[in-house]
Amino acid sequence: MTEAVQATDLDTLRALEQRVLWLSTAIVDHANRVRPNTTGLKVGGHQASSASITSIMTALWFEHLRPEDRVSVKPHASPVLHAIEYLLGLLDDADMTSLRAFGGLQSYPSRTKDPVPADYSTGSVGIGATAPIWGALSRRYVGGHFAAQPQGRQYSLVGDAELDEGACWEAILDPMVAGLGEIVWIVDFNRQSLDRVVPLLAADRMRALFTAAGWQVITVKYGAVLEELFTRPGGAALRDRIDTMTNAEYQRLLRHTPSKLRASLPDLDVSDDHLTEAFRSLGGHDHAALRQAFEAIDDSRPTVIIAYTVKGYGLPTAGHPQNHSALLTGAQFEELAVRSGMSASQPWQRFADGTAEHAVCLEAARRLRRPPVEGAQPPAVPTDLGRTPSGTATTQSALGRTLLDLNRAAPAVGARVVTVSPDVSSSTNLGGWVNKVGIWSTTEGVDWFADDAETILHWRERPTGQHIELGIAETNLVGLLGELGATWSRWGQPLLPIGVLYDPFVTRALEPWSFGIYAGGQSILVGTPSGVTLAPEGGAHQSITTPSIGVEQPGCTTWEPAFALDTEWCLLAALAQLGRPGGSSTYLRLSTRPVDQRLAAVPTDPAARERRRKQVVAGGYPLRRTNSPEAAIVAMGALVPEALDAAERLEGIGVNVDVICLTSPDLVFRAAQARRGSGDAPTWILDALFPTDLPLVTVLDGHPHTLAFLGGRAIHLGVTEFGQSGDLDSVYRAHGIDTDSIITAVLDVLG
Template sequence: MKTDKKKTGKKIARDTPASKPIDYSILNNICDRAYFMVLRMIDIANNRPEIGKGEPKVGGHPTACASSQHILSAIHLVMREPEDYFAFKPHVSPMDHALNCLLHNFRTENNELFSTEQRKLAMHHLRHYSSEGEPVFQSYHAEADPDSFRYFPSGSVGIPPVNALYTSLGYQFAKDHKFTLNEDPTFWCLMGDSEFREGSLHEAMPDAGERQLGNLIWIVDYNRQNLDGTRMLNEKALGGSDADRIVRLAEANGWTGVKLQHGKIREKLFKKPGGDEFQRVLEKEFSDYEFQAVLSANRPELTRKVLIEKSKKLKSWLEKYSDAEVHEAFSNLAGHDLECLITAFKEAKIDRTRPTLIVAYTIKGRGLAVQAHSGNHSAMPEEEEIREIGKTLGASYEDPFADFLPDSDEEKFLVKRREQLLTGINEIISEVSDKKQAWLEEAKTIQWPVDFDIAALKFNPVAHTQWMWGQIAAKLDRLARGDRGNKEGSPDNGWGQVARFFLTMAPDVGSSTNTSTNMNGKLYGNVGQKDFEAEYGAKDNRAPDVMPHADSRSGHIRFEIAEGNCMSAAGSIGKFFHFTGIPFFPAMTIYDFFIKRAHDQFYYNLYWHSSFATIGTPSGITLSSEGAQHSWKSDFQIPNCVTWEPCFAKELEWILADGLRRHFTKEDKNRESLLIRCVTKGIVQKEWLERLKKQLRFKTDSSVVLNLESAKTSENISDAEIFEIIRQHTLQGGYALIDYRGYEDYTAGDNVVHIFAMGALVAEAIKASDQLLEKGIYANVFIVTSSDLLLSNFADLNNYEHLKVGLGISGNIYLNKGAEVSSQSEWLSLQGGRIPILSVHDGEPGLLDNIGSIVGATQKCLAVRKTSKSGTTSDIFHYHHLDAEGIIAGVFSVLEMVSKESFQVAKNLNLNLELP
């Protein structure tokens, strides 16, 4: 059902080329010059003197750039507004750089425009490593590029257009929630026809249609080729060409579908007497494969012959035209006709309630010797061909990146276009910069709480981390929007000042991941229908009210079972501070196993430094009865993300509080994202503090020697002091829950083992430690809250300081002997040993299997090494040897391993010991 047009921000009125009469000869000359710049840019990159033997190819995709050159020229030279966004297929990035070079749209990191020499230098450095700070371009669109303003990184096909889609949704959400945005951008996306088979694109299309994202324009560069060659489709089975299928798909998903096939030369011929037969033959008699074969042959006499074979009626009609004219008309595709493109783009911007998909027919390698050749994807034109193209255009081979001459019509056009475009971009950069600075100043005034003061925890002696997530999310929602939006949220404390920027989302698992409160009457959207459940008294009061609302009461974005969509939305909205100065923080819940379904999108978000939280819950084999196939937990270890796996509920409070504080104060460089893994298995909460209080470090008298009885009765420092120490250690990746250091009979290297446990398996580690103590073995239990911070990339930055110093884990050899050492021979016979390590966790071994190698100690890693089954947690932990019994067996195994270690002295070592 169609709904009213969406509200837009206050549009800044600008004098643009699209609003004036257009001289297409000037635009075509600029387009041709830009493509010549592309050829030289790629040629220079592939012929650098420093490229050694055996180096991989440099590449650059000149044929793909030829395919898209007119599409990109129409956008950059005419249609583009300063606030617009771009998600273009990776292979055309050199064409973007060339057009932006002519527009002088290169900037430093401080947003200062490049000089002429800087622009030329950058154009010489495609796919070059900047060793001395010189400007360079990455292989594909990247934030590091000097022309990256509002470009989506494009290295992964099928993903950037979806991020553009959900950035559009973010704008819609921001405006419906009364955030100030003085712009109404268009989101331009360009993709290949083979790329359009990517499932990520198809999965997202219904969302754009339903949500009426009318500022979204997807363009398919329909050149009928992919990397491996000419595309060959069963058009009979598809009911037409792939272009026909794509247009039908768009219309079926609530988009406007446009098939842009014929250029102006063709259209003029169609209007002449007999021209309708020429049109019919082109549209009905050629499969894409046959059409491509004629283009590839590139023989005008053959083109005439084939056309006449298709229709005898054309023989006399074509006699009026030369072979060259016939071949020109045959090759005249709309994707290379600026007038056709600009007309279609203008029409696409009229209805801001319906996204548009345009299939633009193009030719890969157009104008090159390898035009339309099946294997031209990686083809490189020779120097002679490039020189000839430059000569035809009057462009310099030696100085290819120069502007047009000052008195030329092309340069006069570009001067006006630069003024309009660069002035507008500078205004946006300045406005967003001011908003960012204002927010950061406000953030400095906030008294950031270290937790969320979840009172319900006191009344839940057995709680699980997914429950705690729901409590935190619900509290932030109440602070932002009140109870079902009926009363104002509270701005009276730290979280109340930022809660309005917090939003949740889920791919059809919100209610099963304890996010129901955030959903109940607070779903964001507009389905264009009345609330019939309310009208007919059919509301299910046991479930959240899922009628969406496009207003400030809403704070949860609901998705179908489309994990990739949800992940892309989280990443896109998580970039809003970067793009707009609005510090949104999206948190999505997803069954942890199904993060893999969105792994490409997840990596894209992290590469892009997006700020968001992924709550992977439930996770691992702890799913137990629901587990089996859905229980594998992967070790991602991707830069810019900290993976957490709390055990006790309070840990999750601290983790989320710290993550939000870092986000809102922008103290999150290179750790912008959080992956928090939760479970639905409860753990006794009071045992936490009881265990901590038995440690020597928390006694008021640190010189006392403890035993099992005195540990219970000796005086402790305050609970608040204990919690603060544990909070700090939690946020560094881990802490000691059971620590017998300082106990009598505790003999390192003899009867001591360190157990490192993570998540739900901490409870099993506690049981094992207690049973081992009965056998005379002191098993310290360390809780790992973040393997990334304690053992992985982040820990490597400071040489694993928290593990080694904070937790005191080492590979030291402890020499033990019952009697006093009185001779050199006795010294040599001393028995020495390290404290062995046993780790236990629910997930791939790589999460915790490197502790021993870091400190130089023997380690045994208990982890999930096979697919799981359904059953109780006791059954499943036992099946994987991760229960207390398995841990105890593992401890004895690792103790046996270290018992076989021997202390040896080199024969040539001269020991001169002065023993008493």
């Protein structure tokens, strides 16, 4: 770590803090009470949540941060971040009036939408808090494989109520995290959530949990005024009284009049005003205590600073259990203006030239200025590796096979690939890839089973490894995936990250993965095995809604190939979209069903093969064409064999049908929307798939509404109920997606 910056005079820090409090409060006030609001909808904002962390953020930005550091700011403190950016000269007066306005300051810090990109996007509880952990791992991975990166700290500013989110503890407890000394969490311990005062005295439990996970724990409980009072006669009794009172009682006493507060505490020979000031003197608002805590950080392990604060500190709403979204009244805002030496009618003012505060702002702006990120271009990804699979194969096995072939055919691309898995590498057919590239670790590990002939998956841990194995926590997987997918913009080094998990658990991982895409992460999420095709596994492991999720997810392209070569082509196309401006993430849904690859009827002519590839990548291709077709079966993924079988049997009874192999309902839907004038996606694939207006029967191993946008006269088959264990024929028959059901549907749609 680099040397700490020059310490700032405490009075100057307090003046800076007061100005930040004023500006952050005024930002919310203007958005709600000044800016015209023709809709009447609540604009919102969090003055109290901002006030509780103003001291901490003032100390951090104006005294401790360095340009190589990164900070994840708790969502509701975005006005504080913008207030500091204003004082640093990064925002102007017009920006300050745009909180939650269209195109203005976002409601929560954003890497992609705020005028000053935040270090981390936050707003989804627990996800923004844990992002710096995965950012630290990504930085280390990039530094070890490509270009060394500045080794700054990764700060998370977290409200104590946010620690109720399980994603926080899943991340804290992952074995890889204990060695990340650059991680510093600062808990804004104000003991309030949205609706209530947190009922338990949770600090001791929190300290124990962090300590058990190998973290350094620093508690900043009392400020200097209260600590001094403890040294006076009766001070020990006062400390004991405060230490043992419940959170709710402490919050209630904050709202008492000075005389009533005195009656509730041990007798001390101090004035009412001094006692009132001392009772609110918590460590999270004391710059000397905060400075001491920052200086005590041990960079050899993760650190958590538990800073006791008052929600709404410095505002009339301080400590009230319903202050979370409360707005100051006009009179209260005027009173704050007077106390802050500001004007309610002209709220946007920086410090005057020549003042100590102005000098500190200039120095902080200079110190925190970062050089622009010069991004490396990702290598060109081949579109076709030249193999034509034969025999019987699964799309899941094609994933591992393609990665190995890619490594040989295009080593520059293979070197950028990093795979991530939550303890399912072997069961998702990544074993060959893992054996080839090794497990990533910051240090060389011992493979104790290297000489065991029965060991198939070799666990070679080394700094050059390209597979990262996490514990069984899908939230951690996609959190890391999002940060690995952001290295192109954050560190200037593009990676091609692929995360593999069981498809039924995509829904568990969906929210943090979606948030990672929102924050600019570009990655490939592979869900495998999928659907009720995983028949013997039973209903608990059979995904139903995931295909439609792929269609609905912004910033993402979804493919569900039927054959091994289709999988290769889709994966290569997905890799080509990563690590670049305007890139896109991908959701790839794969299956463990063995399929005869001859059914794909891959053209042998090079031009015809390339035509097929383009259609596969664009959304689908005609797999069976007939003369004078009466209908078409549109099948996706694992159910293509049933569709072909149904077509053959229908031909036997005199009904000619085409079979369309749909590889991406997402891209075909976009094309259909564009044809209607919504969006600008290419539409040629619709002509290739549906040259005439035929009645359709669609079928997939997932919810039928995924393809319900297709066709005027159509019947849509799919899975709408929970599954159960059984053989494939029985399970397909139970859900009405077997060959007989397809034939019946075709006859029904033809009347």
